[in-house]
Amino acid sequence: MQRAFLLTSLGITLALGSYASSAQANTEITWWHAMGGALGDKVEQIAADFNASQDTYTVKPVFKGNYSETMTSAIAAFRADKGPDIVQIYEVGTATMMGAKGAIVPVYKLMESADVDFDPQAYLPAVTGYYTDPDGNMLSLPFNSSTPVTYYNRKLLEQAGVEEVPRTWQALGDALEKVVDSGAASCGLTTTWPSWVMLENYSAINDVPFASQANGFEGTDARLQFNSTPAVDHIERLTQWQEDGRFAYGGRFDDAAPKFYSGECALMMGSSASYANIKENADFDFGVAPLPYDADVVEKPNNSIIGGASLWVFDGLDDTHQQGVAEFFEYLSSPEVQADWHQYSGYLPITQAAADLTRKQGFYADHPGTDVAIKQITDGEPTENSKGLRLGNMVQIRDVINGELEEIFSGDAGAQEGLDEAVSRGNGLLEKFESAHQ
Amino acid sequence: MAPQLGIVLVFFFWPALQAIEQAFYVEDAFGLSREFAGLANFEAVLSDATYYQALGTTLVFSLAVALGAMSIALLLAVMADRVIRGARVYRTLLVWPYAVAPAVAGVLWLFLFDPTLGLISSLLGNVGIDWDHKLNGAQALALVIMASVWKQMSYNFVFFLAALQALPKSLLEAAAIDRAGPWRRFWTIIFPLLSPTSFFLLVMNSVYAFFETFGTIDTVTSGGPGGATTTLVYKVYQDGFVGQDMGSSAAQSVLLMALVGGLTWFQFRYVERKVQY
Numbered sequence: 001m002q003r004a005f006l007l008t009s010l011g012i013t014l015a016l017g018s019y020a021s022s023a024q025a026n027t028e029i030t031w032w033h034a035m036g037g038a039l040g041d042k043v044e045q046i047a048a049d050f051n052a053s054q055d056t057y058t059v060k061p062v063f064k065g066n067y068s069e070t071m072t073s074a075i076a077a078f079r080a081d082k083g084p085d086i087v088q089i090y091e092v093g094t095a096t097m098m099g100a101k102g103a104i105v106p107v108y109k110l111m112e113s114a115d116v117d118f119d120p121q122a123y124l125p126a127v128t129g130y131y132t133d134p135d136g137n138m139l140s141l142p143f144n145s146s147t148p149v150t151y152y153n154r155k156l157l158e159q160a161g162v163e164e165v166p167r168t169w170q171a172l173g174d175a176l177e178k179v180v181d182s183g184a185a186s187c188g189l190t191t192t193w194p195s196w197v198m199l200e201n202y203s204a205i206n207d208v209p210f211a212s213q214a215n216g217f218e219g220t221d222a223r224l225q226f227n228s229t230p231a232v233d234h235i236e237r238l239t240q241w242q243e244d245g246r247f248a249y250g251g252r253f254d255d256a257a258p259k260f261y262s263g264e265c266a267l268m269m270g271s272s273a274s275y276a277n278i279k280e281n282a283d284f285d286f287g288v289a290p291l292p293y294d295a296d297v298v299e300k301p302n303n304s305i306i307g308g309a310s311l312w313v314f315d316g317l318d319d320t321h322q323q324g325v326a327e328f329f330e331y332l333s334s335p336e337v338q339a340d341w342h343q344y345s346g347y348l349p350i351t352q353a354a355a356d357l358t359r360k361q362g363f364y365a366d367h368p369g370t371d372v373a374i375k376q377i378t379d380g381e382p383t384e385n386s387k388g389l390r391l392g393n394m395v396q397i398r399d400v401i402n403g404e405l406e407e408i409f410s411g412d413a414g415a416q417e418g419l420d421e422a423v424s425r426g427n428g429l430l431e432k433f434e435s436a437h438q
Numbered sequence: 439m440a441p442q443l444g445i446v447l448v449f450f451f452w453p454a455l456q457a458i459e460q461a462f463y464v465e466d467a468f469g470l471s472r473e474f475a476g477l478a479n480f481e482a483v484l485s486d487a488t489y490y491q492a493l494g495t496t497l498v499f500s501l502a503v504a505l506g507a508m509s510i511a512l513l514l515a516v517m518a519d520r521v522i523r524g525a526r527v528y529r530t531l532l533v534w535p536y537a538v539a540p541a542v543a544g545v546l547w548l549f550l551f552d553p554t555l556g557l558i559s560s561l562l563g564n565v566g567i568d569w570d571h572k573l574n575g576a577q578a579l580a581l582v583i584m585a586s587v588w589k590q591m592s593y594n595f596v597f598f599l600a601a602l603q604a605l606p607k608s609l610l611e612a613a614a615i616d617r618a619g620p621w622r623r624f625w626t627i628i629f630p631l632l633s634p635t636s637f638f639l640l641v642m643n644s645v646y647a648f649f650e651t652f653g654t655i656d657t658v659t660s661g662g663p664g665g666a667t668t669t670l671v672y673k674v675y676q677d678g679f680v681g682q683d684m685g686s687s688a689a690q691s692v693l694l695m696a697l698v699g700g701l702t703w704f705q706f707r708y709v710e711r712k713v714q715y
Contacts, residue, residue, distance in 0.1 A: 068679065072682070075467050078468055100466065100468045102470055103470060249573055255572065258552065262554055395681055396677070396683075402662070403662060403663070404664065406572075410573040436466050
């Protein structure tokens with residue numbers, strides 16, 4: 001029995017070995033990603049186009065499940081010495097990847113040592129800011145970045161006599177009151193990704209810190225601060241709005257979207273990358289507006305911050321593989337590829353050239369509202385509070401925040417009490433990260 | 439050595455030993471640095487309030503799932519046992535849910551109870567119950583219990599039905615002649631005779647509720663709202679797979695292993711005494 005087992009496994013190993021050697025006619029670059037459905041098809045197409053454009057390298061995209069599954073499998077594969085060349089990691093995993101010195105090659109180093117054109121200035125600062133070190137060096141290549149915007153149901157706003165979505169939270173309160181009082185909709189506003197939109201982006205736009213040490217960019221000893229900023233009043237405002245129907249909680253992730261599709265809520269704050277989905281699901285005329293700012297806190301809003309994912313390169317690749325990855329990144333950053341990806345998916349273009357090309361092609365004129373996101377993130381120089389977040393264990397921290405927000409919106413905790421609890425539990429996770437990365 | 443034993447060694451004992459080892463180390467996600475931590479992981483877990491919340495949730499959840507799935511299955515089995523016409527059709531339909539994957543079962547229930555689009559939630563709204571399991575922890579827990587019970591019911595049904603059909607008919611007929619009604623016959627004869635099956639199912643259902651309901655919870659509530667449906671095994675997944683905190687996650691699985699082992703021992707030691715073979 002044992003001998004049979006050994007022989008079989010030996011046979012399988014040999015078969016796999018010969019398969020691997022026959023497939024390596026040219027250098028194969030593996031790219032693990034988390035883009036399912038239509039986006040996955042587009043990823044396949046980008047890779048195929050790159051492969052057709054030259055014959056030294058073959059980029060092979062592999063779909064590995066959702067973001068956390070992709071990250072977990074990449075880490076497990078790295079530990080077993082079988083990691084991919086390129087892996088797509090979501091923005092909240094950034095600090096974990098950065099902390100893994102010796103496991104990754106920073107993109108700026110990769111591009112420097114390879115023979116390709118690379119101009120860090122060509123990229124949009126609000127996008128790359130999330131993925132650069134304090135000295136301004138790019139650590140990973142942004143791939144799919146989005147930012148939250150406000151979607152509105154034109155018909156319901158018309159019925160309520162609201163002409164446009166106001167720019168401030170204060171004026172928005174009045175507008176939502178009209179929506180509910182006129183009976184146009186039973187709910188004024190809902191939000192997807194509660195922590196990302198209502199705390200992380202609220203803090204950035206209104207120039208208040210989310211965490212100390214420039215939101216973690218200046219050191220792993222950063223601690224959460226949103227329980228002592230106007231963010232508390234903002235969450236308190238939402239709980240009050242909840243009572244008269246101006247706001248309704250719709251769950252984590254994208255779970256709130258049906259409330260908007262069904263016409264229950266007149267407004268929804270959500271990712272700019274949801275545009276295509278909304279277009280498909282909403283059988284009414286909808287518009288896109290920027291996220292409001294808090295007139296009690298700032299006079300002029302900052303840029304909003306991004307979400308999405310970037311591409312990381314594992315260390316230990318030989319020179320040919322490194323060169324291949326660099327050439328692929330150069331291709332991926334080209335205005336044509338970026339403009340196409342941006343227009344197809346609703347994700348932000350990562351370079352100014354791609355945004356300009358999209359405008360020149362007339363896309364923004366044909367699809368009104370698709371340029372709101374790019375205007376919003378390029379609005380002024382990013383400040384310390386709007387560069388992004390660089391916090392370790394952010395995946396769990398966001399989970400903690402979402403849980404506490406649920407306690408607040410269900411009435412089990414007050415806004416201050418719930419956010420205090422989120423900060424103290426979140427800081428526990430930050431301390432853990434700090435002590436593991438000294 | 440029997441090949442089955444080899445499989446158990448490779449797929450159970452080896453990973454279990456690795457989990458025990460891992461529980462005593464603090465390690466970064468990539469395995470680049472690894473430090474012996476003694477009992478620090480266990481101390482951190484046992485001083486974490488959310489761990490006790492998950493423990494409480496798990497106990498309520500497991501008890502409700504095991505009792506719910508077994509009592510409904512028994513009721514259905516007794517009724518199906520009496521059906522003469524179309525018995526096969528009923529039985530097939532009742533066994534059907536077992537073939538549904540836990541994640542799919544979760545999605546089905548999610549559709550029915552979606553606060554905005556769900557059929558049942560809108561019916562509940564008509565009678566004045568405001569269903570929102572995305573905010574209401576008790577409703578969320580009730581929903582995952584219902585989905586898990588529905589899924590496990592079929593398994594129990596098959597065993598109960600087989601046990602019922604194996605009961606000696608002469609005993610029941612003799613009791614009927616002595617003018618014992620159906621209710622009395624059930625409680626004094628059928629129920630005690632079913633006790634070996636019931637005991638087996640109690641153990642199986644506890645294990646099911648502890649471990650195999652992961653898919654249902656993940657698709658229906660992802661452990662929310664506010665941790666209201668985070669069971670121990672779901673927390674192991676959240677901390678280990680999503681959060682990449684290997685040490686804590688391993689310590690939690692060791693504790694969970696001890697807990698389930700202890701529970702099974704308790705069941706064999708005390709509940710089995712009441713079983714009549």
